[in-house]
Amino acid sequence: MSASATRFIRRVASAPNAKHLFSSGARSGVPTKNGLLAPAEVVSPAPVNGQRQSNGKASFRRTYSSNSIKVRSVEVGPSSFLKVKMLGKGDVGRVYLVREKKSDKLYAMKVLSKKEMIERKKIKRALTEQEILATSNHPFIVTLYHSFQSEEYLYFCMEYCMGGEFFRALQTRPGKCLSEDGSRFYAAEVVAALEYLHLNGFIYRDLKPENILLHQSGHIMLSDFDLAKQSGHPGGRPATIHQSEPNGIPIIDTMSCTADFRTNSFVGTEEYIAPEVIAAQGHTAAVDWWTLGILIYEMIFATTPFKGKERNDTFNNIRLLPVHFRDTPRISSACKDIVIRLLDKDERSRLGSRSGASEVKQHKWFAKISWGLLRHTRPPIVPAASNGADAMNFRHLKESNSLHLENQTGLRTRASPSTAGYDDGMDMSPGRDLFGAFNSVTIHYDGES
């Protein structure tokens, strides 16, 4: 990591290392779906492709219908791309800016080492991430174009989010925070993305500024789905429609899409973990509404509400302390109310736990938001104009000398310590093809060449 990069303290997901601190009980054995495409929901207009820019304006050509994505056998391989530079490092892999030789287009390529995944018991997470990316078609969720594998690596070829990390954008702002209005805008885009994920039966479980990327236009793109969990109903249970709201407008109940689904894994990022996860009583999609409360607080106050000196202090604060608001910046009573309602320690009464996103959207703090026009609203942070290849909205990362590149994008990594005691739920019997369930596909979106 470069000197400039060390200025930003990154919070990583605590799981699975934190698991042994608490008696978390049995992990959920809910299987992931490895079939192909689930129908895409029609949720919001105005899609975007990170590559398409003309006169600084994004063009919105993708459409949302169950027929708008077509999954085919994979049409590319590692040698179809040239590495431009490294954009980010994760636990078991690297993300590179790459250029497709044939089309000259830029993409973000996540390359995961199979060896590291086996050692760290993260295979199932990679399969889930592929599943979510390959079945999602939403303007605020990063787009997957190809996934494939070689003997040693898994590859995810994704839309390149030129605007960089939201986390970094926040860190470089005066006071490292946003105004209440700015925070509302990003919170609204996050709600739209969570709504879509819940509708499709996924719980995200790792919302934090580090996992939000920015499109060149400044709109958000949720990424990093390796902690997400799919309910036992591939594609999500059909949403229930309630007609009983006072204004008579029917509301879609996204909680019903993951209903009856509780998972026990101890996952999340320390300061964002919900009390029910710490209590290891099993958790539901309501954890995502808890993390939204923390995110709103952090965007406004530049810190999270329950942060303690040590991890256990943080966990105790999460379980026991009420939210405390500082005097500055001054925030509206509606803002305080939504944060308090989202950070309800009882998941059964938490905002969003009754009918999901529609309930959150109807809170008075969001009254100013035109949900259908979100994608057409100018975002509060517009990233510096980039030609793409300069990756100017990214930290400068030095590639370790210990990495040997092959085929421009493949990489070898040093052996790393295994994650003792964590069971990723995979059948590791000798001779079994552990990555056989990984789908090698190319995804075509209507309106894109």
Ligand SMILES: Nc1ncnc2c1ncn2[C@@H]1O[C@H](COP(=O)(O)OP(=O)(O)OP(=O)(O)O)[C@@H](O)[C@H]1O
């Ligand atoms: N689509 C993208 N466009 C631009 N940059 C990206 C993209 N995807 C990932 N990155 C960069 O790579 C970094 C690591 O990505 P990501 O968090 O998905 O990797 P990971 O291996 O899953 O990490 P973790 O160990 O945190 O789960 C991101 O923080 C971001 O800087």
